[in-house]
Amino acid sequence: MGDSKTVIKKCQSSITERSVIGAIIRDIQNRKNSYQEIEFSFIPKAKNIYAHTIATEAPKRRESFYLERGVPEMVRHALERLWPKPPD
Numbered sequence: 001m002g003d004s005k006t007v008i009k010k011c012q013s014s015i016t017e018r019s020v021i022g023a024i025i026r027d028i029q030n031r032k033n034s035y036q037e038i039e040f041s042f043i044p045k046a047k048n049i050y051a052h053t054i055a056t057e058a059p060k061r062r063e064s065f066y067l068e069r070g071v072p073e074m075v076r077h078a079l080e081r082l083w084p085k086p087p088d
Contacts (some may be wrong), residue, residue: 008040053078 010017010025011032017025032038039082053075061074 002027008042011040049079050075053082 005020007025010019011028014029016022017029019025054072055076059076
């Protein structure tokens with residue numbers, strides 16, 4: 001299907017997409033003309049770890065939340081599982 005960087009490049013393009021996700025890309029391409037300004041940019045997971053963790057953990061837990069009061073506890077726990085603290 002393709003990674004997110006490929007999808008972003010296809011959304012930036014005006015070439016008609018015929019891949020498996022072509023209908024979604026065409027919809028995005030059609031809708032982007034409705035905005036005065038729009039930008040598609042790739043942000044590596046390592047630079048956007050909180051958003052990545054929320055996107056992967058929230059559906060598993062069937063939770064939704066807002067980042068109004070800082071990083072949610074479930075994100076902290078998930079990150080601790082990914083990167084345990086080094087021993088003293």
